[in-house]
Amino acid sequence: MADVLILAIETATGCGGVALTKGDRANGKVLAEYTLQPEQTHSRRLLGSVATMMAAVGVGWAELDAVAVSLGPGSFTGLRIGLAAAKGIAMAARRPLLGVPTLDGLAAQVAASELPLCCLLDARKQQVYAAFYRVDGQSQYLRTSEFLVLSAEQLVASIQEPTLVVGPGVRACQPQLASHPQARLVATAMLHPRAAVVGLCAASMLIQGQADVDADNLVPLYVRASEAELSLRH
Numbered sequence: 001m002a003d004v005l006i007l008a009i010e011t012a013t014g015c016g017g018v019a020l021t022k023g024d025r026a027n028g029k030v031l032a033e034y035t036l037q038p039e040q041t042h043s044r045r046l047l048g049s050v051a052t053m054m055a056a057v058g059v060g061w062a063e064l065d066a067v068a069v070s071l072g073p074g075s076f077t078g079l080r081i082g083l084a085a086a087k088g089i090a091m092a093a094r095r096p097l098l099g100v101p102t103l104d105g106l107a108a109q110v111a112a113s114e115l116p117l118c119c120l121l122d123a124r125k126q127q128v129y130a131a132f133y134r135v136d137g138q139s140q141y142l143r144t145s146e147f148l149v150l151s152a153e154q155l156v157a158s159i160q161e162p163t164l165v166v167g168p169g170v171r172a173c174q175p176q177l178a179s180h181p182q183a184r185l186v187a188t189a190m191l192h193p194r195a196a197v198v199g200l201c202a203a204s205m206l207i208q209g210q211a212d213v214d215a216d217n218l219v220p221l222y223v224r225a226s227e228a229e230l231s232l233r234h
Contacts, residue, residue: 004024006065006199006200006206007020009070010070012072013078013122013168016035016036017196018034018195019031019033019198019199024200025201026204028203030200031059032056032057033196035194046085061089061093067093068100068203069098070102070193070198072222073123073129080220083218083219087215097218103121103130103131103147104201105197107133108140109197113164117134118130118155118165120166120167123149123169123223124172128150128152128155128172152176152177155176162182163182165186166185166188166191168193170185
């Protein structure tokens with residue numbers, strides 16, 4: 001069970017990807033990963049990338065132990081495309097489907113530190129998606145907050161102690177964070193949502209028996225209402 005083979009899909013942001021991973025966060029490895037920031041929507045390339053990657057590695061559908069997908073928060077359209085593709089693949093391959101929150105995947109990429117961690121994604125409309133983390137006894141970051149949607153002003157007000165701040169959302173609050181005495185910024189180009197990390201995190205969930213989610217009921221973590229929902233309310 002320790003060498004579980006996962007097909008992972010990440011479409012929460014414009015920089016999407018697919019990956020094949022073997023093993024969990026502690027001892028796993030990446031067999032293949034394709035990451036693209038295409039001009040077209042993810043739907044134009046996603047399934048083709050999966051097929052090309054699996055052929056390149058020589059892995060068949062029957063060899064998969066599970067399918068994993070990044071659940072968000074993130075792009076409404078991207079999340080819907082990724083989850084629909086993951087559900088279809090999991091159903092066709094008759095494999096369990098696991099959802100990994102996108103911000104948790106970002107946190108899993110950061111080396112353990114005594115400092116708390118804040119992970120950010122650009123939510124547009126002058127807001128960011130955010131979550132806060134602290135290292136546990138296993139030297140892994142555990143989330144200590146809900147998934148939040150904050151303005152730059154709300155974000156800097158919530159950072160009350162020296163805190164590592166990472167993720168693509170840093171750009172949306174760069175002026176405010178750069179002048180914040182408690183914010184410790186990590187270069188944004190080095191950290192973005194990755195399909196490989198989704199796969200490794202999902203493997204840990206599978207090994208721990210957390211794969212009993214009904215795939216039909218798995219839904220994206222939007223956090224904020226979509227434009228369509230806001231229009232209906234008015």
